[in-house]
Amino acid sequence: MELDKMDENDWKYHGEGNKSLVVSHLQHCRVLRLLKFPSEDSAHTRQFLASLGTSICNNTAEQAFRHILNIVDYSKYVMKPLLGEKYVHSGEVVKLPLDFVRQLSLKVQQERPELRCDKVMDTFSGCGLCLPNLTQLPLHHLRDHRPPICVEIKPKCGFLPFSRHITKECKRKVCRFCMHQHYKLANGKWKRLSRYCPLDLFSGSKQRMYVALKNLLEEPQNNLKIFKGGELIFSCKDDAKQQPELNDLIQHLRPYFSHSNGLYNGHQPGKAILNEFIQVICSALLSGGDSNRSGEPRKVHLSESRPHCEASPFPRDLLRNGNHGLPKDSVLAKILQVQMLDNLDIEGIYPLYKRVEQYLEEFPKERNRLQIDGPYNESFMDKVKNCPTEDDGSVEYAVGKVHQYRVAMTAKDCSVMITFAPCEEDEEQQLKLEKPRFTYSISILDLDPKPYEGIPHQYKLDTKIVNYYLRSTQAPPPSSLYKERQECTLLFHAV
Ligand SMILES: O=P(O)(O)O[C@@H]1[C@@H](OP(=O)(O)O)[C@H](OP(=O)(O)O)[C@H](O)[C@H](OP(=O)(O)O)[C@H]1OP(=O)(O)O
Ligand SMILES: Nc1ncnc2c1ncn2[C@@H]1O[C@H](COP(=O)(O)OP(=O)(O)OP(=O)(O)O)[C@@H](O)[C@H]1O
Structure with missing residues (x-):
């Protein structure tokens, strides 16, 4: 796929969920997964970007790029080792021409089910996730x-x-x-x-x-x-x-x-x-x-x-x-x-979440060390795998159980x-x-x-x-x- 020669006519609407919209390539066994946002957010963001020039625009695009990178890392370093190499395809982040994404968004709009139209496709970050089209089988x-x-x-x-x-x-x-x-x-x-x-x-x-x-x-x-x-x-x-x-x-x-x-x-x-x-x-x-x-x-x-x-x-x-x-x-x-991995149930997790919140209020810089929002790498996986079995009252225990709960939630959905x-x-x-x-x-x-x-x-x-x-x-x-x-x-x- 040559990213500088992207043509919306080579792609068609494939499906969507709550958070992303997927288009498939007409010839190749590939799909593009693009993020979606609530429509009010997108209107705000567009206004915001229009009024404030390119440096903010770059920041927003950078955030979206990091968000998609997080999705790939989470799949690669957390879910794949847990679920098995053979079942998980993490895909790769691709930078897409903004013009292509905008044209694509217009093209797919009429195909979208009404119940999903409360959100709009991300047309400003210029990035998406490229994955194999799993509804197809390799030609051989x-x-x-x-x-x-x-x-x-x-x-x-x-x-x-x-x-x-x-x-x-x-x-x-x-x-x-x-x-x-x-x-x-x-x-x-x-x-x-x-x-x-x-x-x-x-x-x-x-x-x-x-x-x-x-x-x-x-x-x-x-x-x-x-x-x-x-x-x-x-x-x-x-x-x-x-x-x-x-x-x-x-x-x-x-x-x-x-x-x-x-x-x-x-x-x-x-x-x-x-x-x-x-x-x-x-x-x-x-x-x-x-x-x-x-x-x-x-x-x-x-x-x-x-x-x-x-x-x-x-x-x-x-x-x-x-x-x-x-x-x-x-x-x-x-x-x-x-x-x-969710062995405490949300009723057991919620008090631990509050323990983490209280700790972060006191020590906000600890958010990074505890990897609350990632990065999702081997060290995050260590926290998931090596969480103490008994509650010793520590924030480490609480964070470990919260991480485990979130991983379990992914598997439940x-x-x-x-x-x-x-x-x-x-x-x-x-x-x-x-x-x-x-x-x-x-x-x-x-x-x-x-x-x-x-x-x-x-x-x-x-x-x-x-x-x-x-x-x-x-x-x-x-x-x-x-x-x-x-x-x-x-x-x-x-x-
Ligand atoms: O909470 P649930 O069990 O209703 O699951 C939500 C799903 O609803 P469902 O019950 O499967 O129809 C929901 O699916 P739909 O949008 O209803 O198709 C999403 O998958 C949602 O995940 P996210 O917020 O998009 O990351 C899911 O939310 P999470 O709880 O997984 O975050
Ligand atoms: N790699 C793929 N190959 C083929 N089809 C795919 C692929 N990834 C996603 N799809 C299709 O696109 C749809 C939406 O994708 P996905 O479930 O990832 O969206 P989502 O918004 O993250 O879902 P959710 O509602 O659970 O948050 C899927 O239900 C599936 O039919």
């Missing part, structure tokens, strides 16, 4: 005319907190995602409750994972996206009232599971295709484990807490005490391990991308399914640092979610919601 993997399918899952927190600091008993029984659903519904963020439960996905039980994925397909919200040949083909609708079209998805998937036509001829072939699709995703999520002598992948049982969420729709009588767990090197085991394409029989990395065979790659994305200043907000949000959940589940539920949930339940074949 593709010997088939069918384009790769990519499934992006934002799994969220996969365990129930076990900290002694917890004050509300329901947090030990119902997971944060399931509780949060009620609060999101009340706020109007979503129109229907999702039946997805992260604890099912992280269980390592094929049956429970299957149910979790099926529930994601029925109500993807912002937890599931599907791409074909790099194009988004399935996600939540811009109008949150509308349900995504499963029939369209089936048509897209049919050529990949064509043998199903024969197998299930005349007998709900669409559902059979979705069944197989889910099984491919499950196999990918469970892959990556090393083998012990018996050839069985080594399992890890990470959860110190109850392994089942009481709000999950998975039938309780099907919960067996079987030796499930996730294969040690599987992507979900890696993510869960990092999520569980990251996404997994599984990209697969049909392959020939002799491909090396294949999912062990009878038929069809796929070559695949798995990556973890959105590994940005979570701000230290966000901790008071997290504390308040936690209280709101729990209180709202208790209130809404104690009162009889509005009957229409439950009706909708039942109506949208598909009948899948058991696995």
Whole structure:
């Protein structure tokens, strides 16, 4: 990519989250990730820059540049060692011509979903992050005319907190995602409750994972996206009232599971295709484990807490005490391990945050030594890894636990991308399914640092979610919601 010859016509809108907007290159397997700002901030910044000349402009650009460098360093020196080399692509910071970024911003504006337009793309810093396009597979993997399918899952927190600091008993029984659903519904963020439960996905039980994925397909919200040949083909609708079209998805998937036509001829072939699709995703999520002598992948049982969420729709009588767990090197085991660095829960972290704040008020220069805002390097990682296990009352302990909590928060908000394409029989990395065979790659994305200043907000949000959940589940539920949930339940074949 020649940075001095950047042309907005070579790029197209690819997607966005709360903090960044992503464009993909039309020919190369590359994306650019650009930061976003609340629109008022941007208007202020532009006015500010216009009125105050280039030196301030350079400072602002410099700040944005450092912010993106921080994102890359955090991914490289913190998240990659924790999650594994093979899953993390940190990307590189690139300086972009301002004219290119401005033209690009105008070009993508009409493609952006309305619910994300409260923020605007950064058009003044002139920097972005260049990453491989993970919805595609490297060309040498593709010997088939069918384009790769990519499934992006934002799994969220996969365990129930076990900290002694917890004050509300329901947090030990119902997971944060399931509780949060009620609060999101009340706020109007979503129109229907999702039946997805992260604890099912992280269980390592094929049956429970299957149910979790099926529930994601029925109500993807912002937890599931599907791409074909790099194009988004399935996600939540811009109008949150509308349900995504499963029939369209089936048509897209049919050529990949064509043998199903024969197998299930005349007998709900669409559902059979979705069944197989889910099984491919499950196999990918469970892959990556090393083998012990018996050839069985080594399992890890990470959860110190109850392994089942009481709000999950998975039938309780099907919960067996079987030796499930996730294969040690599987992507979900890696993510869960990092999520569980939060072993005090926000209720235990908040007082430690206040201890740090008090200390910084007295010794503001210590902020740098304690690496509150980075740099995210080996020394930061040391603080995360070598934090004392017992509270000795020190600021070092408090900072270590706060750092661990922030790292865990990143893992609770990251996404997994599984990209697969049909392959020939002799491909090396294949999912062990009878038929069809796929070559695949798995990556973890959105590994940005979570701000230290966000901790008071997290504390308040936690209280709101729990209180709202208790209130809404104690009162009889509005009957229409439950009706909708039942109506949208598909009948899948058991696995
Ligand atoms: O707090 P949560 O659990 O709602 O997570 C936020 C996400 O909401 P979700 O519940 O997944 O719909 C939220 O996602 P959406 O914008 O709702 O798609 C962001 O990922 C947010 O992170 P950040 O502030 O952009 O760094 C996330 O905030 P963090 O808590 O990870 O900082
Ligand atoms: N390297 C990549 N390759 C392909 N697609 C990507 C890549 N990085 C991001 N995307 C797409 O862009 C979307 C937005 O990116 P990302 O999740 O990093 O945004 P964000 O604003 O940081 O998210 P959040 O809302 O969690 O803060 C992703 O959901 C994904 O579909």
